[in-house]
Amino acid sequence: MTDAKTSQSDAAIVQIRGLHTVLNGKTIFDGIDLDIPRGKVTAIMGPSGTGKTTLLRHITGQLRADAGEIRVDGRNVPTLSRNALFDLREKIGFLFQNSALLTDFSVFENVAFPLRQHLKLPEELVRNIVLTKLQAVGLRGAAELMPSELSGGMARRVALARAMIRDPMLILYDEPFVGLDPIALNQVLKLIRMLNDTLGITSILVAHEFAAVARAADLVYLIAAGKVVARGTPAELTRDDSPWTKQFFGGEADGPVPFQYPARDYASDLGFPSSAPPTGTQTAGGRDAASLTPSAERTAPPSPASRARDEGVASRHTGPKA
Numbered sequence: 518m519t520d521a522k523t524s525q526s527d528a529a530i531v532q533i534r535g536l537h538t539v540l541n542g543k544t545i546f547d548g549i550d551l552d553i554p555r556g557k558v559t560a561i562m563g564p565s566g567t568g569k570t571t572l573l574r575h576i577t578g579q580l581r582a583d584a585g586e587i588r589v590d591g592r593n594v595p596t597l598s599r600n601a602l603f604d605l606r607e608k609i610g611f612l613f614q615n616s617a618l619l620t621d622f623s624v625f626e627n628v629a630f631p632l633r634q635h636l637k638l639p640e641e642l643v644r645n646i647v648l649t650k651l652q653a654v655g656l657r658g659a660a661e662l663m664p665s666e667l668s669g670g671m672a673r674r675v676a677l678a679r680a681m682i683r684d685p686m687l688i689l690y691d692e693p694f695v696g697l698d699p700i701a702l703n704q705v706l707k708l709i710r711m712l713n714d715t716l717g718i719t720s721i722l723v724a725h726e727f728a729a730v731a732r733a734a735d736l737v738y739l740i741a742a743g744k745v746v747a748r749g750t751p752a753e754l755t756r757d758d759s760p761w762t763k764q765f766f767g768g769e770a771d772g773p774v775p776f777q778y779p780a781r782d783y784a785s786d787l788g789f790p791s792s793a794p795p796t797g798t799q800t801a802g803g804r805d806a807a808s809l810t811p812s813a814e815r816t817a818p819p820s821p822a823s824r825a826r827d828e829g830v831a832s833r834h835t836g837p838k839a
């Protein structure tokens with residue numbers, strides 16, 4: 518695992534220790550430790566379904582962990598009262614991939630919404646704050662447009678203005694680049710970096726696009742199979758040659774990231790006697806936490822049942838391939 522000069526525990530705004538999460542019987546996190554350095558852009562990457570959004574939900578206290586500490590700005594989130602949690606969330610901005618704009622409200626009213634919802638400010642002040650944020654994302658001139666009149670990239674930037682409206686200490690971006698053309702993607706990317714630096718906030722960026730992440734992030738965590746499998750600057754991860762980083766950043770179909778979603782033994786699912794050993798707790802990556810060996814390193818010949826499970830192509834009529 519690589520290391521990064523940028524992260525030190527004492528500078529971390531988010532500190533996660535020993536995080537364990539099981540959802541629907543599936544282990545999503547199997548003892549994760551993670552530090553998000555203050556004032557930096559940290560990317561969380563990993564295969565689909567590995568728990569990146571779940572991690573964001575832990576940070577905001579929307580989802581309780583089965584075990585572990587999640588400290589945000591020094592406060593242990595799982596132990597916070599309802600009011601303390603509410604106070605904490607006031608300091609966190611969110612940007613989701615679908616932008617989540619209110620379709621019946623103008624751009625101006627969408628951005629003003631969090632101010633109007635929580636604070637009783639004079640209208641002139643609301644107007645100044647909203648226009649300042651819209652100016653920062655380049656859309657002051659679009660203040661009177663409705664969401665249906667915006668391109669995907671513009672909608673994302675409006676959502677970004679709304680996420681910043683209350684000057685958060687931390688912004689969480691959940692796949693902010695999805696569906697954007699290269700120009701819009703680069704605009705959002707530049708904004709994430711620029712707002713982080715000029716406003717002195719901390720950003721957590723969940724994204725799949727490594728080329729974009731490499732340009733915006735100071736630090737990258739790669740999560741897979743319930744664990745942090747790599748951590749470092751984008752340059753460090755590019756050089757890292759562990760099977761996880763090679764497969765994930767090389768976009769290769771084969772490697773430790775399994776193709777199959779965790780499932781019961783294939784042969785017994787098809788009504789044949791099972792020759793597979795009993796499986797332990799499945800991780801989000803779909804493999805037992807204790808058996809993260811890349812497939813190339815497995816030495817024993819596969820049993821018919823495990824071959825059928827790996828290949829996943831046998832039909833109900835022919836049964837698993839022998």
Ligand SMILES: Nc1ncnc2c1ncn2[C@@H]1O[C@H](COP(=O)(O)OP(=O)(O)OP(=O)(O)O)[C@@H](O)[C@H]1O
Nearest residue numbers: 540541545563564565566567568569570571572801
């Ligand atoms: N509330 C829930 N109850 C049960 N299972 C859940 C719940 N939320 C998420 N999961 C499961 O947890 C796993 C992780 O989901 P999550 O959305 O965090 O993954 P992700 O890494 O963000 O995926 P993607 O990159 O595809 O968005 C998935 O297998 C999902 O089905």
